[in-house]
Amino acid sequence: MSEKSTQEQSLEDLYAEAQEHTINVGDVKIHAKRMGGKFRNLKWASNFLWLIFFIGPYLRLGDRQAVLFDIPARQFHIFGITLLPQDLWMLSFLLLFFAILLAVVTALAGRVWCGYFCFQTVWTDVFTWIEDKLEGTPAKRRKLEKSPWNAAKIIVRAKKYTLWFLIALLTGISFTAWFTDAYQLWVDIFTLNASSTVYTTLLLFVVGTVFLAGFLREQTCFWLCPYARIQAVMIDDTSIVPSYDVSRGETRGRLVKGKPTSDDQGDCVDCNQCVAVCPTGVDIRGGQQEGCIMCGLCIDACDSVMEKINKPIGLIKYASWDGIMGKKEKPLLKRPRVWVYTTILVIALSGVITGLTSMEPLELKVLHARQPLFVVQSDGTIQNRYTLKVLNKMNKDINVSISVDKANDFQGLIIKGAEKEVTATHGTVTAVTIFVKVPRKNLTEKSQDIIFHIEGTDALGTVYQSDRNSVFIGPKR
Ligand code: SF4
Ligand code: SF4
Structure with missing residues (x-):
């Protein structure tokens, strides 16, 4: 994408052109x-x-x-x-990460x-x-x-x-x-x-x-843009931003053919090219301003003018205000805000990574029926109804078997509705209604813990499983 350079124009052309470009x-x-x-x-x-x-x-x-x-x-x-x-709690960590990243980048480089x-x-x-x-x-x-x-x-x-x-x-x-x-x-x-x-x-x-x-x-x-307003509190004298080297550029003055320059004339030849190329119409020579989006295009323009008049480039450059003023710059690692930002970044990123790595491809949720809590059957068994929601986060369907975990100490337990494997459709929740029956005499408490277990194997032999606790409820003892 080659675009015209000031090298192709004479200094007189640039001065003539400069009249057209005004500050925004x-x-x-x-x-x-x-x-x-x-x-x-x-x-x-x-x-x-x-x-x-x-x-x-x-x-x-x-x-x-x-x-x-x-x-x-x-x-x-x-x-x-x-x-x-x-x-979606991970999203809050992700948003926090990007917000702080933006703050870090702004603090360091505007x-x-x-x-x-x-x-x-x-x-x-x-x-x-x-x-x-x-x-x-x-x-x-x-x-x-x-x-x-x-x-x-x-x-x-x-x-x-x-x-x-x-x-x-x-x-x-x-x-x-x-x-x-x-x-x-x-x-x-x-x-x-x-x-x-x-x-x-x-x-x-x-x-x-x-x-x-x-x-x-x-x-x-x-x-x-509100970001232009809040950037002022993020940038300080150590931030590296496009800056005009005042000590080198001033006193600015035009070069006139055949006319000697004055002794106090700086390197800025007042050609206005930095303003001409600025997409927001800012004159960077006036110092950092809200309108500057720090695109560096004025650096390109000024460098090409410096090359034309055989002066060193960098009259406008990425530099901190401290650097421009010749002050000693504080090393990055000695700036407290860098440490504060980095700590928040690490916390936010850890949250996202923990969330992603702890996500199970197959998840089980169990809803115990409330109306009624239990039914006493004619044969004396107590029946509870559950809705099992199998969430398959993978991009393939999988057949799963449903069982009650062997850790449960229910004698004579029968599950109805889980005789066949259930196809858990990918990327969605599959709901299954099951009934669990336990002989009344084998219940030791009014409410006893029960653990449901699902398990499925994919075509490659990888086993996926998930457990979920619920309760089995019976009449008062
Ligand atoms: S860095 Fe970009 S926006 Fe800022 S003054 Fe230079 S050209 Fe304009
Ligand atoms: S482009 Fe460079 S020389 Fe020309 S006015 Fe801007 S700062 Fe001065």
């Missing part, structure tokens, strides 16, 4: 200049990570989607693991999430790339914006909006595809057989994506 105060749309550079490449690489969002739903594992958040069935299938509502990974930034970057390809440089785009509607403008705008609409539609379909069979979804949408929920979701995504990424774009990061 929210009154005009920012038309950032696009150019190549290592941070630009990094941004493209991080944009491509979002392909997982588009491709992910089409991956299959066995007869099912590899990752499927099946809300109607209240089951989440993630690469062969089935999570049910009772497993808003890199915003600059490289946030969907708002990524979609805006793609939308403005399309705009740049169709409408040209920022100067041409501004001109087109002000020009009256004519055939040429209608055609170019129609092309742009069509591409934006298609990306927004694909975004909506991709989002929905994580919650239903992805292949069937396409068929249902285009044969008009999808549910109203699907069409509403698509409508919201199309409108939201085009509005936020196409029209509102950088103003979202600048004025609307």
Whole structure:
């Protein structure tokens, strides 16, 4: 993805261009200049990570989607693991993990999430790339914006909006595809057989994506995003963020051909290229600001200017404020907040790992009938009714036998309803009603513990089993 470099423009051209680029105060749309550079490449690489969002739903594992958040069935299938509502406590640990990870990254390196990974930034970057390809440089785009509607403008705008609409539609379909069979979804949408929920979701995504990424774009990061407001408390003078080297750059001043520079002139030649490429219209030379999403594009721009005027690169660079001011920087491991964050991260991650490793593929739940608690049979035996719920979290069906654990000390116990093996369907709960009968004379207590046991063997010979305690209730003794 090669984009134009300032190397191809003369310094005079850059000065002329600089007039057009203003600092963002929210009154005009920012038309950032696009150019190549290592941070630009990094941004493209991080944009491509979002392909997982588009491709992910089409991956299959066995007869099912590899990752499927099946809300109607209240089951989440993630690469062969089935999570049910009772497993969702792990989600709180996972959310805690990502929240703290975001805080750690922000404390150490500022808003890199915003600059490289946030969907708002990524979609805006793609939308403005399309705009740049169709409408040209920022100067041409501004001109087109002000020009009256004519055939040429209608055609170019129609092309742009069509591409934006298609990306927004694909975004909506991709989002929905994580919650239903992805292949069937396409068929249902285009044969008009999808549910109203699907069409509403698509409508919201199309409108939201085009509005936020196409029209509102950088103003979202600048004025609307709450994360921009809270980052201030996470960043300190040791955070490594894009910074302008004031001592080296000031006093800034333009280079004029044939005119000597003054003695106090710094390396900043006031070309405004750092502002021109900034997607949020920030002038980084004014210090760290809420609007800076820390994408590093101003570093690329300034480096290319420095190369042009034969000065060392790095007038704008990733550095801490302490570093810029020449102070000794505190080592990472001596910062208390690093230890606090790391401890929370480890706790959250341990919670998720413990949850995943302790999950049983086959689970048994037992519900004892309440109405009536027991029935006295004509032959003098006491009968209790139970509903056994066999939860098969695997992605294959399995036949299970039901028994009462041998540890139970019931003489003459009979189970009815469990003579044959039961097929526990994969990824769902299979309910079975059984009756347990015990001769009255063999009951020693009004309520005695009883342990139910299920066991099944798959085609590979792996044995799966689960136990669950319940009670057997009889009349008062
Ligand atoms: S100031 Fe630099 S790092 Fe910050 S948003 Fe603008 S281009 Fe990106
Ligand atoms: S900081 Fe660099 S890019 Fe920005 S005006 Fe100065 S020389 Fe130009």
